[in-house]
Amino acid sequence: MAQFFQTILVNPLWAKWIAVFAFYLFTRNLSLERSLLVLDDFRRLVLVLFFSDALWAILGFSGLLAFQLPLMILQQVFATGVYLSILTRYTKQNYLSLAFLLVNAVVFLAALAAAFLSFPWYANYLDSMVIIFDWAYVGYNYYQVSQYNTPKSGVLIAARGTLIKLTITIQVIIAVLIPWGGYQNLAVQTLLIPITYLVNGWVLSFWERWNYKKIVHQQNVVKKDLAAQYDFMTKIGTAITEKLDIDQVLDFVVKSAVKVASADGGAIFLVDEFDDVLRVKAVEGDFPPPYEVPEKVKLKIATLTNYLTATPIPLGKTVVGECAASGKTLYIRDSKNDPRMVHNSRLDQLFVSSIVLTPLMQGKKVFGVLAVVSKKSTHLFTKEQMEQIKTFGDYTSLTINSLYTYLQLLEKQEMEREVGIAAEIQGQLLPSHVPQIASISLAAYSLPAKGVSGDYYDIINIRKGQVLLTVCDVAGKGVPASLVMVMIRTIIHLVAHQPTMTVSRILDIVNWGIAGRISLDRFATVAMLTYDFSSHRLEYSNAAHHPLLVFRAESQTFESFDTEGIPIGLERKTRYTQINTTLNIGDILILYTDGIIEAMDERGNQYTLESLQKVIQEHSGEPPEKLKKLIIADVDRFVGKAKQHDDQTFVLMRVEH
Amino acid sequence: MDLKIRKHSETYIIDVNGEMDLYNSYKLKELVMKMLEKKVEQFVINMENVDYIDSSGIGALIYICSTIKKMNLKLIICNIHGSVKKVIELTKLMGYFPIAGTVDEAIQKITTV
Numbered sequence: 001m002a003q004f005f006q007t008i009l010v011n012p013l014w015a016k017w018i019a020v021f022a023f024y025l026f027t028r029n030l031s032l033e034r035s036l037l038v039l040d041d042f043r044r045l046v047l048v049l050f051f052s053d054a055l056w057a058i059l060g061f062s063g064l065l066a067f068q069l070p071l072m073i074l075q076q077v078f079a080t081g082v083y084l085s086i087l088t089r090y091t092k093q094n095y096l097s098l099a100f101l102l103v104n105a106v107v108f109l110a111a112l113a114a115a116f117l118s119f120p121w122y123a124n125y126l127d128s129m130v131i132i133f134d135w136a137y138v139g140y141n142y143y144q145v146s147q148y149n150t151p152k153s154g155v156l157i158a159a160r161g162t163l164i165k166l167t168i169t170i171q172v173i174i175a176v177l178i179p180w181g182g183y184q185n186l187a188v189q190t191l192l193i194p195i196t197y198l199v200n201g202w203v204l205s206f207w208e209r210w211n212y213k214k215i216v217h218q219q220n221v222v223k224k225d226l227a228a229q230y231d232f233m234t235k236i237g238t239a240i241t242e243k244l245d246i247d248q249v250l251d252f253v254v255k256s257a258v259k260v261a262s263a264d265g266g267a268i269f270l271v272d273e274f275d276d277v278l279r280v281k282a283v284e285g286d287f288p289p290p291y292e293v294p295e296k297v298k299l300k301i302a303t304l305t306n307y308l309t310a311t312p313i314p315l316g317k318t319v320v321g322e323c324a325a326s327g328k329t330l331y332i333r334d335s336k337n338d339p340r341m342v343h344n345s346r347l348d349q350l351f352v353s354s355i356v357l358t359p360l361m362q363g364k365k366v367f368g369v370l371a372v373v374s375k376k377s378t379h380l381f382t383k384e385q386m387e388q389i390k391t392f393g394d395y396t397s398l399t400i401n402s403l404y405t406y407l408q409l410l411e412k413q414e415m416e417r418e419v420g421i422a423a424e425i426q427g428q429l430l431p432s433h434v435p436q437i438a439s440i441s442l443a444a445y446s447l448p449a450k451g452v453s454g455d456y457y458d459i460i461n462i463r464k465g466q467v468l469l470t471v472c473d474v475a476g477k478g479v480p481a482s483l484v485m486v487m488i489r490t491i492i493h494l495v496a497h498q499p500t501m502t503v504s505r506i507l508d509i510v511n512w513g514i515a516g517r518i519s520l521d522r523f524a525t526v527a528m529l530t531y532d533f534s535s536h537r538l539e540y541s542n543a544a545h546h547p548l549l550v551f552r553a554e555s556q557t558f559e560s561f562d563t564e565g566i567p568i569g570l571e572r573k574t575r576y577t578q579i580n581t582t583l584n585i586g587d588i589l590i591l592y593t594d595g596i597i598e599a600m601d602e603r604g605n606q607y608t609l610e611s612l613q614k615v616i617q618e619h620s621g622e623p624p625e626k627l628k629k630l631i632i633a634d635v636d637r638f639v640g641k642a643k644q645h646d647d648q649t650f651v652l653m654r655v656e657h
Numbered sequence: 658m659d660l661k662i663r664k665h666s667e668t669y670i671i672d673v674n675g676e677m678d679l680y681n682s683y684k685l686k687e688l689v690m691k692m693l694e695k696k697v698e699q700f701v702i703n704m705e706n707v708d709y710i711d712s713s714g715i716g717a718l719i720y721i722c723s724t725i726k727k728m729n730l731k732l733i734i735c736n737i738h739g740s741v742k743k744v745i746e747l748t749k750l751m752g753y754f755p756i757a758g759t760v761d762e763a764i765q766k767i768t769t770v
Binding site: 274412454474476520525544546564567570645 | 662678679680682686688691692695711712713715716717719720723724744747748749750752753
């Protein structure tokens with residue numbers, strides 16, 4: 001019994017077991033990447049080795065020394081199997097070949113047979129040879145791994161040298177030491193075999209360091225990325241506030257993108273919605289067209305630049321068009337093997353080694369493409385750089401969208417300011433008071449819808465005993481419309497007083513004076529009449545305005561008068577006609593603009609001419625000033641809270657005697 | 658207001674959607690001017706989805722129409738209806754504008770004339 005404990009105490013296996021425990025305690029803290037199943041594989045391996053070593057010792061104590069050899073073969077098959085299964089997991093190929101299993105099975109059986117045949121001398125050699133063979137097989141397969149056929153090959157490549165070489169060297173040394181006991185040799189037991197255990201520990205710690213390095217690298221990239229993004233955002237912000245110029249923003253974006261990706265050149269293409277093509281808008285550095293160009297264009301840099309700017313790219317064609325059509329980032333890391341870059345030859349000065357294209361979007365619509373290229377075959381864009389360009393693209397889209405919105409707002413503000421100025425001009429155009437005339441009474445009303453009116457009315461005493469009424473509606477608003485009004489008013493005031501003048505003639509002259517001098521979309525509709533107090537004669541001419549409405553007091557009915565003629569300001573040669581009629585005492589006439597009869601209530605119903613007629617008819621006995629208020633009140637009542645978008649103007653006249 | 662362009666052989670059809678008023682009529686004008694720069698020669702303006710027009714809208718149409726006339730190119734305005742039609746009638750411009758009932762009629766008219 002004492003002997004038994006003594007054997008245990010001096011047993012060289014302790015060295016192994018200490019190594020195994022050290023390894024186990026050490027790797028217990030290596031939980032950096034629990035997701036890496038490899039880590040568990042190594043741990044399981046060492047535990048299996050530990051228990052099989054225990055078995056080994058028990059076999060030794062029990063005097064069954066010969067059975068230690070088959071056990072060792074099993075151990076080795078298991079260990080090499082773990083290494084191979086790691087490979088299998090990374091490369092998705094099965095490395096446990098039939099030959100490997102066959103050799104091991106044969107040797108295992110031979111070793112088993114040898115154990116029964118009382119341990120012949122060659123059994124140790126057989127054992128060592130097959131172990132070396134196993135590791136050579138593992139080594140061969142590990143050396144087949146490259147970055148081209150295996151993702152995350154980095155750690156395998158870095159670790160395989162030490163792993164394979166050290167293990168095989170140790171096994172060879174053990175084989176050489178066979179005449180001195182081989183595995184039973186004290187030095188082997190206490191030094192060499194524990195080292196093979198530690199190799200596994202080394203691989204694991206190496207693994208951890210590798211992962212850590214990768215994370216640090218990623219962090220650095222992110223940090224650098226953040227700094228670049230921040231810089232980009234502040235600068236683009238400054239560019240916007242300083243100039244509000246989209247071209248400048250685009251220029252800046254290309255420059256920054258080229259800088260951050262260490263690219264040789266970059267460009268922004270914008271989509272021309274009208275004919276579905278992309279045109280280059282900003283270029284930075286050396287940016288050869290990343291698509292096929294005619295041979296003769298390639299000869300000169302100048303022609304090439306011209307070609308780039310002058311030749312639009314259809315949506316969907318070439319890499320640029322493809323990016324715009326798909327709305328997705330296009331990343332061609334290495335143009336060498338890409339079917340989209342077949343035109344690209346290394347001998348060509350237009351050679352592009354790597355290219356990133358990212359769409360610029362407004363909502364879901366692509367409005368442009370940001371592209372950067374590298375021309376050096378030693379510099380291919382990394383995934384991080386691609387992501388960065390993508391972020392630049394996204395931010396640029398955002399910036400340009402808000403810039404557009406802002407510009408629109410600014411334009412609207414500008415328009416509103418202009419409307420304010422126009423309102424001032426207009427205030428001075430309308431007659432300041434309605435003239436007091438004995439034989440007729442008059443009233444006029446004009447309410448602009450949005451600050452300034454496009455309407456103009458006038459009441460002029462043209463000659464003794466004659467008055468001229470006119471109502472005019474100029475298209476558009478703002479200063480230009482007001483200037484047209486000034487022109488019309490000036491001409492009317494200049495010519496109306498001439499003794500032979502008729503209303504149609506006045507309209508002819510106004511039109512003649514204005515047509516061709518104003519922008520066509522500032523046309524005006526004008527209704528004009530003159531009334532002679534003594535003869536009660538009314539002359540009326542209309543340039544596409546609402547017809548004149550006359551209420552006949554005697555018959556209590558309405559009469560409508562209209563003449564031919566297109567609006568003022570369109571064609572110089574237009575001639576206007578006129579109608580004459582006689583008014584009687586109590587007759588009321590009204591000239592009005594759209595704003596009155598088309599005034600809308602909240603449900604979109606219009607006030608209509610009939611409603612206007614009804615009010616006039618019901619209150620035809622009232623003086624115009626009173627009638628005016630009644631009409632306004634009736635329109636207001638009808639409209640309720642609805643917002644009006646057209647000016648309301650009318651002029652009323654009643655024959656008193 | 659929203660503008661869309663489609664193409665029927667050599668004819669470009671502009672579909673106008675929404676109201677044509679003071680604040681947006683210039684868009685149509687700008688678009689047509691841009692198309693003229695690109696040497697488009699046949700235009701159809703489809704007013705099917707325009708339910709409101711003010712004098713600025715009419716102004717824009719007049720501007721476009723006269724510019725195209727001056728360049729001896731072709732324009733037809735189609736699908737004028739409702740209050741738009743009323744406004745054009747009132748301003749006595751039915752004769753001034755080249756008008757067709759539908760887009761198909763407009764295309765036919767433009768290609769045969």
